[in-house]
Amino acid sequence: MLWNKNFTLLAAANVFFHAAVYMQFPVLHRWMTDVWGYTGVEAACMTVVFGLSLFIPGAFNSYLVDTFSRKQVCVWSMIVLGLATVAYTGVSSSWQIFVLRILQGGAFGIALMSTGSTLAIDVASSHQRDRANRAFTWSGIVGMLAGILIGLTGVAHRGFEFLFSYSAALLIPAIALIGSVKVCFRAPLDLPLCSFDRFLLFRAVPPGINMMAVPLVIGMLFVSVSDFSFYLCTGLGFLLYLLVRESVRRQVDGRIQVGAGQLLMIAGLMALHHPEGVYPLYIGGCLIGLGTGFSIGQFLQMMILLPLHCERGTGYHTYRLSWELAWACGIFLGVYLQSQGKGLFGAEILIAVAGLLLYQAFTYRYFKRHYQKH
Missing domain, CATH: 1.20.1250.20 (MFS general substrate transporter like domains)
Known part of the structure; x- marks a missing residue:
């Protein structure tokens, strides 16, 4: 059965996780143009920085999830993502925004890998893993659309500090749900620090x-x-x-x-x-x-x-x-x-x-x- 307790918890966490990330796209763009005076193109460049930053930790993916607890790798990456989101409320210069966007991209990349590429496969039986990957992807798309709707609505009615806090708060149920998932312990493997595996x-x-x-x-x-x-x-x-x-x-x-x-x-x-x-x-x-x-x-x-x-x-x-x-x-x-x-x-x-x-x-x-x- 695909929709067992563990997979259902992961899929629900994935909805909250993607909503938290994708609501930031309209919010951060408006914040950078309205508060920091960025041009639209400059603000969009920061979005590309975020996209490229997903590749930064990729060479360490296999080492991380096969050396440490996969749930803990996922949870800590989401915690870093949430803290970086809240940190936007206290930045004082443009270079700090640049660093936070890189940090968010790296944390997002690790969280994506440890959920869809690892945990979602671990909790599904071998003959259900094709369906598990598809269903997990669909839950992410639902979260993506929900996040865009929240972000577009929020920038018209709420302050930026509230929206950053709200985005970070959406990660709390995601972390709690992932913490409730039961995954078999895997003994650490003798792996190289860098590889293309899981990247x-x-x-x-x-x-x-x-x-x-x-x-x-x-x-x-x-x-x-x-x-x-x-x-x-x-x-x-x-x-x-x-x-x-x-x-x-x-x-x-x-x-x-x-x-x-x-x-x-x-x-x-x-x-x-x-x-x-x-x-x-x-x-x-x-x-x-x-x-x-x-x-x-x-x-x-x-x-x-x-x-x-x-x-x-x-x-x-x-x-x-x-x-x-x-x-x-x-x-x-x-x-x-x-x-x-x-x-x-x-x-x-x-x-x-x-x-x-x-x-x-x-x-x-x-x-x-x-x-x-x-």
């Missing part, structure tokens, strides 16, 4: 690069759309994808799934940029949420099937790093294009089309060729 799986990098087209577009949309209803409809579209996925038991060809996903996203972008009316916002959000589900579902499946023996956690973490980096770069690209007086619609469509063509022309064949070597 980057090079076999999964090509589909990871292709997958980045999806969060790139979503990051750009985050810059241009701040309406609460849009993100709510995006969540509803994603929920519809989950319902469709559960009701269709037959395996759908990957080319059809990614093709449908990218075409739905393109249709959503076209509806969203309709010149007038409110309904296009709702329709666009639903189509983009539905298309994101179809595309990401297939890319995630590829990246957790490509790993060889004992590489599943590394493949999954490669997926997470690809997503977070592309999301941060999407935000930067959106802000930069707007600062140049350019619209985002053309770039979003171009990225979505490029992602579709790359999959059909290369990634699908790459997966078939390498997966058959198992």
Whole structure:
């Protein structure tokens, strides 16, 4: 049974964890521009710094979770993340913001690895681990959407100190839930201090690069759309994808799934940029949420099937790093294009089309060729 007590606790913790992190994107951007006088592009650069910082501790991932208690590694990384968030209320210079953003990125990267790439696999039976990775990812997306909604609503009605404290407070239930998870003790292994294990799986990098087209577009949309209803409809579209996925038991060809996903996203972008009316916002959000589900579902499946023996956690973490980096770069690209007086619609469509063509022309064949070597 996948949804046992331990996995349910982890999935719930993942929702709080992602909500705490993703609510900071709108809050920190507004705080840096309104309080510190950053330009939009400078504030967006700090988001890219956060995305790149996830890679800093990666070489030590395997050593950490196979030498120390995996739960403790996860809990302490979240504590560091929370303390760094609260510390924004006391900064006195720009270099401190830079350091805190790096510290947050590193702590976030370790927490991602120790939850989705380690604990979520540990508490699932061997024949359920594909489903565990997918379900854990979906819980993170729910938390991501919740965090964006909280952040966008909060910056309009609350002070920054309250919002930073609120973000840190959301980590408390996440830490408590993870603390309640029971994981078998693993004896420390004699491992090298640095390795690519649980960091980057090079076999999964090509589909990871292709997958980045999806969060790139979503990051750009985050810059241009701040309406609460849009993100709510995006969540509803994603929920519809989950319902469709559960009701269709037959395996759908990957080319059809990614093709449908990218075409739905393109249709959503076209509806969203309709010149007038409110309904296009709702329709666009639903189509983009539905298309994101179809595309990401297939890319995630590829990246957790490509790993060889004992590489599943590394493949999954490669997926997470690809997503977070592309999301941060999407935000930067959106802000930069707007600062140049350019619209985002053309770039979003171009990225979505490029992602579709790359999959059909290369990634699908790459997966078939390498997966058959198992």
